[in-house]
Amino acid sequence: MQSAKPATSQSPTRAGAPPPLAVRLVLGLYGLAWRALLPGLKRNERLAEGWGQRTLAEGLPSQADLLIHAASGGEAYLAWELLRHLPDLLPAGAAPLRVLVTTFTSQGLGVLTQARDDLAPRLALEPAYFPFDLPGNMATFLGALRPRAVVLLETELWPGLLAACRQQGVPALVLNGRMTDNSLRGYGWLPWLWRALAPARVLAVSAEDAARFGQVFGAGRVGLMPNIKFDRLRFDHLRFDAEPETRTARPEFAELLPAGAPFLILGSVRKEEEADVLKIVQGLLAARPRAVLGLFPRHMRRVCVWERTLREAGLGFVLRSENRRAEPGQVIIWDMFGELSGAFSLARAAFLGGSLADLGGQNFLEPLAHGVTAVTGPSWSNFAWVGREIFDTGLVRRAPDWRGVLAELSALAAEPPDPAQVRATAQAYALSRRGGAEAACQAVAERLISA
Incomplete structure (x- = not known):
């Protein structure tokens, strides 16, 4: 494989850029920081799993045509969607593509193991834990792997890996790229370093994300693509010909x-938003005294806090784990993890948290798949890729504060939209925005064919 040389205008040695020595110095300090952290990381139960792969102690990987890094379960599903279509773009009669897909988490590894079984024999997928980003180790890892291209999904920008890609002439692609303002501020500390390590191409999912990547790496490297998550949205497996009380609910x-x-x-x-949510609870039960509210804390350790809070406020509640029927005007504190999706099917409306405080919001798309209108607070940056147009459809109602959330939920409790229409509109919205997997595959295929 021939080394790909960056264009002179993009070279880290161009006029005004720091000399390579400065880059090597920073990477050396970065590697020392990693080595100082390793003893503590080994005591982390989550990171201890797969320690041999993370440190290369188990040996080096076999050669592969393509390396994809997917941080966790969500990104692993994106990798799966991308790889589902990639063989169609490669030359006919070519040998099965060898792909190593790395992840940080056991959840991601589980998803990739399923993907391996689904995608065989069209390509040979090997899931593994991502090595710690020590520059020396990463250079050894990439040298053994000898991929024709490296794909980083969303915002996985690791200096050690990017440096190894540059040194070994392996084109790195950032696909389905997303970058928050907070991340941009972090990259702003050493702008010359990121320009020196810049990937060959970045395809971002929104103009805002593209502008942020452009500030870090230079606008000439950045383009746009639809979000692969739209390709993964599936609404057709849900039934809405049944009554609301029975549609897909447990x-x-x-x-x-x-x-x-x-x-x-x-x-x-x-x-961070519990005080505001308590006001919503009180307001809803005053305005809709026959309603039952399902309260789902994001973290189970907050259940006991909610028990105390509701008791002190004089509000009746039951715990989901008690399996007792709630009375009208009561709150069900959902103290069992992983049941929110199933509960959506019974709801007239759903508020999604992380949006009243400046936390970026939680997934307001899932209720739509059940035909349920979603309500979010003012903070929704985690899902900005969906597009502001979703508010124009009425599928999601965005409120400026807790009072607005209360008003929207109260109105929906009285007159909820038809679930079948909600789902149909959501499906049409998603279908009109698909094509991300195809765009990502095209970018990868071009690199593989030209390598």
């Missing part, structure tokens, strides 16, 4: 609700 959930009582969800509530 049977035991319906037993928790009194007949005819409006059920409203306050989902993924974060610690």
Whole structure:
């Protein structure tokens, strides 16, 4: 494989850029910091799993055509979607593509293991933990792997890996790129370093994200693509020909609700917004005394806090784990993890937390798949890739504060939109924005073919 040389205008040695010695010095200090951290990291239960792969103690990987890094479960699904279509763009009769896909988490590894079984025999996928980003180790890792291209999904910018790609002439692509303002400020500390390590190409999911990447790496390297997450949205597996009480809900959930009582969800509530959510709870039960509220703390350790809070406020509640039917005007504190999706099917409306405080918001798309209108607070930067147009459709209602959330939920409790229409509109919105997987595959295929 021939080394790909960057254009003179983009070279780290161009006029005004720091000399290579400065880059090597920073990378050396970065590697020392990693080595100082390793003893503590080994005591971390999550990181101890796969320690041999993370440190290369188990040996080096076999050669592969392509390396993809997917940080966790969400990015692993994006990698799966990308790889599902990639073989179609490669020359006919070519040998199966060899792909190593790395991740940080056991959840991501589980997703990639499923993907391996799904994608065989069209390509040979090997899931593994991502090595710690020590520059020396990463150079050894990439040298053994000898990929024709490296793909980083969303915002996985690791100096050691990017440096190894530059040194070994391997084109690095950032696909489905996203960057927050907070991340941009962090990269601003050493702008010359990031210009020196810049990937060959960045395809971002919005103009705002592209502008941020452009500030870090230079606008000439950055383009736009649809978000692969739209390709993954599936609404057709849900049934809406049944009554709201039965559509895709787990049977035991319906037993928790009194007949005819409006059920409203306050989902993924974060610690920082609990005071505002309490005001919403009080306001809803005053305006809709027959309603039942499902309160889903984002973290289970907050359940005991909510018990105390509701008790002190004089509000009735039951715990989901008690399997007792709630009375009209009560709150069900959902103290069992992983059941929010199933509960959406019974709701007339759902508020998604992390949005009243400046936390970026939680996933307001999932209720739509169940035909349920979503309400979010003012903070939704985590899902800006969906596009502001989603508010124009009425699928998601954005409120400026807790009073606005209260008003929206109260109105939806009285007159919820038809679930079938909500789902159909959501499906049409997603279909009109698909194509991210195809764009990503095209970018990868061009690099593989030209290498």
